[in-house]
Amino acid sequence: MILITGISGRLGSLIHAGAIARGLAPMAGSSKPQGIGERTRRIDFDDPDSLDLGGVSTLMIVSAGYGEDDVVIGRHERIISAAEQKGVQHIVYTSLAGEGDHLAFALAHRWTERRLQRSSADRTILRNGLYAELIADLSAPVDGIITAPFGTGRISAVARADLAEAAVTVLANPAAHRNRIYELSGTDAWSIGELADAVGVVYRPIGLGAQREHLATLPLLPFQPAMLMSIYSAAAHGFLESHRSDLQALLERPPRPSLAEALKHLGQAR
Numbered sequence: 001m002i003l004i005t006g007i008s009g010r011l012g013s014l015i016h017a018g019a020i021a022r023g024l025a026p027m028a029g030s031s032k033p034q035g036i037g038e039r040t041r042r043i044d045f046d047d048p049d050s051l052d053l054g055g056v057s058t059l060m061i062v063s064a065g066y067g068e069d070d071v072v073i074g075r076h077e078r079i080i081s082a083a084e085q086k087g088v089q090h091i092v093y094t095s096l097a098g099e100g101d102h103l104a105f106a107l108a109h110r111w112t113e114r115r116l117q118r119s120s121a122d123r124t125i126l127r128n129g130l131y132a133e134l135i136a137d138l139s140a141p142v143d144g145i146i147t148a149p150f151g152t153g154r155i156s157a158v159a160r161a162d163l164a165e166a167a168v169t170v171l172a173n174p175a176a177h178r179n180r181i182y183e184l185s186g187t188d189a190w191s192i193g194e195l196a197d198a199v200g201v202v203y204r205p206i207g208l209g210a211q212r213e214h215l216a217t218l219p220l221l222p223f224q225p226a227m228l229m230s231i232y233s234a235a236a237h238g239f240l241e242s243h244r245s246d247l248q249a250l251l252e253r254p255p256r257p258s259l260a261e262a263l264k265h266l267g268q269a270r
């Protein structure tokens, strides 16, 4: 049996729906499930008593980021240990693409990869690129102007839907992807200036200091400014362009055109 964690999240819900559509009959895990039923378990990485993995052969761990490193690492350690104790055969983990190494949230992902390499379970590591929807959100124009410190660096962003489909491909036949690490960045890289031209808005780059001052005026959680600033700086200095992706091979089709599409959808939704 397959169990997918984090199914109330944006990526987890897509993986769960995709696995159902593919006939994999997955069990759903969530820290805040809508209801507990035959095919749903409360799986809260912060609550060791909830980590019931009985009967699970393949565990899809959707990373539970959005916290300080010690919090995220603690969560991942607890779910991996619980899987090992119950003899789960294969763990699939959503990590971060190689070009994301300079991002503030990379460390918890790399720690989890190391932990999985030492695990008694087989593993497949999905090194997800930056979400196109996230970059589109951070580049959302106001009155036709994108004001952001992205400089001129290109970003190889990827649609969550493509990442979910890649994950479902692995879940459908985990043995074929045993102990593999896949780099899953987008295959079309865009600078925010190119993106602005494509969707017909103006890009006004600003400095990192100005953006940090702006973030200080927003109601963010304490860890968020560092995470966001690391995305801007890595992008501006050319670190978020990928030169190697396994996405197309795993999907067996070209990836969706990601960033410009995401920005257009954002414009239509607002």
Ligand SMILES: NC(=O)c1ccc[n+]([C@@H]2O[C@H](COP(=O)([O-])OP(=O)(O)OC[C@H]3O[C@@H](n4cnc5c(N)ncnc54)[C@H](OP(=O)(O)O)[C@@H]3O)[C@@H](O)[C@H]2O)c1
Pocket (backbone or CB within 6 Å): 005, 006, 007, 008, 009, 010, 011, 012, 029, 030, 031, 032, 043, 044, 045, 046, 062, 063, 064, 065, 066, 075, 094, 096, 128, 129, 130, 131, 134
């Ligand atoms: N590649 C990127 O661009 C990028 C950017 C930001 C973050 N991420 C990582 O990718 C993950 C999924 O992204 P997303 O956009 O789908 O995030 P999201 O919509 O904000 O969802 C957060 C995810 O964290 C899970 N989670 C939170 N607390 C948990 C807990 N105590 N136990 C178990 N799971 C918990 C949630 O699952 P439940 O609520 O169902 O428990 C959900 O799957 C994030 O958590 C983060 O680690 C990737």
